[in-house]
Amino acid sequence: MTEDRIGQTVTVAGWVQRRRDHGGIVFVDVRDATGIVQVVLDPTEIPEAHRLRMEFCVSITGEVRARPEGTVNPDLATGRVEIGATGLEVLSPADTLPFMIEDRVEVDERTRLEFRYLDLRRPSMAANVVARSRAIAAMRRVMDRLGFLEVETPTLIVSTPEGARDLLVPSRLRPGTFYALPQSPQLFKQLLMVAGVERYYQVAKCYRDEDFRADRQIEFSQLDLEGSFWGREEVLETLEEIVVEVVRELRGVELERPFLRLTWQEAMDRYGTDKPDTRFGMEIVDLSDVFAETEFRAFSATLDAGGVVRGFNAGGQETSRSRLDGLVERARELGAKGLVWMVVQPDATLRSPVAKFLSDDELAAVVERLDARPGDLLLVAADEWRTAASVLGQLRVELGRPAGHRELAPLFVIDFPTFEPTEDGGWAPSHHPFTAPVDVDQMASDPEHSISWAYDLVLNGAELGSGSVRIHDPEVQAKVFDVLGIEPEEAERRFGWFLRGLRYGTPPHAGFAIGIDRFVSILRDEPNIRQVIPFPKTQTGADPLTGAPSAVADTHLAELGIMLRPGLGADDR
RNA sequence: GGGGGCGUGGUGAAGUCUGGAGUUCACGCCGGCCUGUCAAGCCGGAGGUCGCGGGUUCAAAUCCCGUCGUCCCCGCCA
Incomplete structure (x- = not known):
């Protein structure tokens, strides 16, 4: 809606961002997903102009004209023109708003979540939605260019008690049993390598039932990827392509390649963390x-x-x-x-x-x-x-740490230890138990000093994701389980379905997963990932908009064979 | 599981330390005036369980205890 439309009769539909009612003349800023334009209404012709209020959804017809001398607004992309209204239709009025649709107003976040559909109308939030979409589009573009297949994996899977707490979904057809929601598509993507997919990716929802943080939600999104006949270098090069493309898309800057690499030991020695912030x-x-x-x-x-x-x-x-x-x-x-x-x-x-x-x-x-x-x-x-x-x-x-984060300092941390000590004197995988150690014999004899083919992507001191070269040899896998103190019978019970797959000609493979929410929040200078998640949950896992999680009817529970223990506080339905 | 911050008309804040009439400011809402504004302006008005419960006190938004909500952090997140 710029000067080249002057003289045209147009119809604009959108929301009333602001009204300035001077009695004899009414100005209305109409906003849609593409921007804002000023409409001028003459109440003698359009009496309804006085009734307009913030966030009414309207359709206005009129002629585009140049603004009179001295009334151009340089702050507005459309500030040199205005629409002289000849017709006004209120498509839908709006109740008094719980908060104003502006960036400069800070509103209690619970209220924002309760009225998220209004919160998302705010310019910065709307821009976050756009940025997230463009980031994912850029990721898909790179994956597609590099010949990756997007393959979906199930979200109702078997629980593998390992790592984070699983979110469980009761089965109606098999009462007393439960599906788990995936913490990541890890084992499925490895089986896709066994299946001969060779280049896999997916924008995957992941679920981990741990406590919330500014950068952690119970459900979150990852760009998950894996490649066959791959080692670390192929993964890191691919990651650089992705990060460069996304940063170009969202920031318009060209990152230098290759990214800085630090070994885990260097990172710990020089920065005291496995996710160094090298901006200072x-x-x-x-x-x-x-x-x-x-x-x-x-x-x-x-x-x-x-x-x-x-x-x-x-x-x-x-x-x-x-x-x-x-x-x-x-x-x-x-x-x-x-x-x-x-x-x-x-x-x-x-x-x-x-x-x-x-x-x-x-x-x-x-x-x-x-x-x-x-x-x-x-x-x-x-x-x-x-x-x-x-x-x-x-x-x-x-x-x-510098205020704000306009600078971008991406790096890889490589050579992670294979294990970390547990409280009871044993060993736990520092990445996951399917990560290949660099030296299998040393891994078995000296687990404390064993290095694995695991690596992290770090941006401005935040862990954006991690990955590894996987174990493709069942013998090596067995040795790792041995160090972890997992008996063969136990391994069979927990991961048998997966381990069997490794015994049918598994290609060497490696992969990674990038946390999309964190990535976009950093590129958008947002202090927490809720700002780039359209409908996030509060720190206690609640959704103020829908009321989730909620109690359910006894009949529903009975169907699932579930009886709640008394005193849980959820039985006031 | 633990530590800390916050909770006051629809929104944001001040008032809380040092108890004394629901007081104040900005936005929004309602009514009026107003033909060039762009955070329009001016005049008037409505709107409150000071999160909730208990206690101390002649008197509690204010002090104490508990509880709920929310945010940040530690633990946790293979």
Whole structure:
């Protein structure tokens, strides 16, 4: 609706974004999915103009004309023209709104979800819907270009008690038994490789019944993909193609390839996390050797016990005593035994509560290692390696993460450990039990140091997804189960249907899954994924719009052979 | 399972610390005036179980206990 339509008679249908009723003349901004245009109504010709209210759905006919001198609105794409109305039809009036359809109003999120259909009319939310669609379209475009087949897998599957809690669906035809909703299409996509599909992808809904977070919902979407005769390189190259295409589509920028790669060990050592945010420095530095001979008990005791002393330069920060005490408190919350702060003075000496316990050489070495300049705040932790890493990593992010996230820093973390220790002294898969170890013999003899062919995609410090080269040899699979303490009988009972499939000529294969909600929310600068999910749930799993989850009729339960335990609070139906 | 923030006309906020009449501001809604606005303006009006329950007090939005809802975080998320 621009100047090239001047003189044309048009009909616009949409919603009343705003009305400005001057009595003798009425201006109405009409909004549809494509934009906003100003309509001018003369109440002497169209008396109904006075009745218009926000969000009425209307159809207006009139002539497009140039706006009079001095009334052009440069903020509007259609601001040089207006429609002189000759006819007005109210297609549907609107009740008084629960909130206004504008971005600048912050509304309680529960209310937004209860009236999500109105919330989605807000420009930024409408743009999120568009962005999500375009992101998925870009993904499909790449997959199609690379010769992938989109294959659907079932959402009512067998429960495999492993990983997250399953969501269960009772079976009517087989009372007392349950389907599970898939946590991912993992095993089905591997069987598609056995089936000879070779290049598979799917935009898949996944379900994990764990507690909610800003970046976690009970149901979410993944771009799931898998390739036969593939190893890690093929997967990572494909991922780069996808990420570059989606970022180009949503941000209009061209990411550099190849993406940065860090091994898991490097990521943990330098950033204290397996999902580093590399948009800023403040890298963590090992100081253990600096304090190898230290007199300072807190450090020497930790080192003697096999721990580490590490720190990072937080740069220029507010260094009031209360702030510094707060950081120490925060470190304790995060599990550290303590935290040592040092503030670099103008003469390059260090102000620190522990300075008097440290030698001049040690202090000088710290300044040098951390490249410290006057005004810098240095944070040092002495602890068991993993604790030191996670505490410093968390503090680094809290002190350094840039506001907003316009920059994009994608990277791959590779060479994940195959296992992580469990509380009872055993081993749990750090990715999943179908992940191929790099060295099978070492995996069996030294599980602690075994590296697997697992990798993550990280964007701005958020885990966008993970994948791995899979085990295609039943012998290797059996050895992994052995390390995990899963007896062959148990493996057969839980995964037999899948393991049988591996015994009929399984091609080597590898794959990945990208979290679509997280990806789009980062590219849209949204602080949580609910903003890019049209109908999300609250932190307690409720949908304020529909009232889900709800109690159901006793007759319905009886049909399923289900009797509820008393006192669950859901029996007030 | 645990820690923290928030809950006040339809919406957003102030008032809560330090108890004293449901008080205030902006938007919306209703009525009136108004022919060039674009967050229109001006005048008038309606609209409340201060989330809910209990307690302390002469008196509770305010203090205490409990509970519900919501958000953030830890645990959890192969």
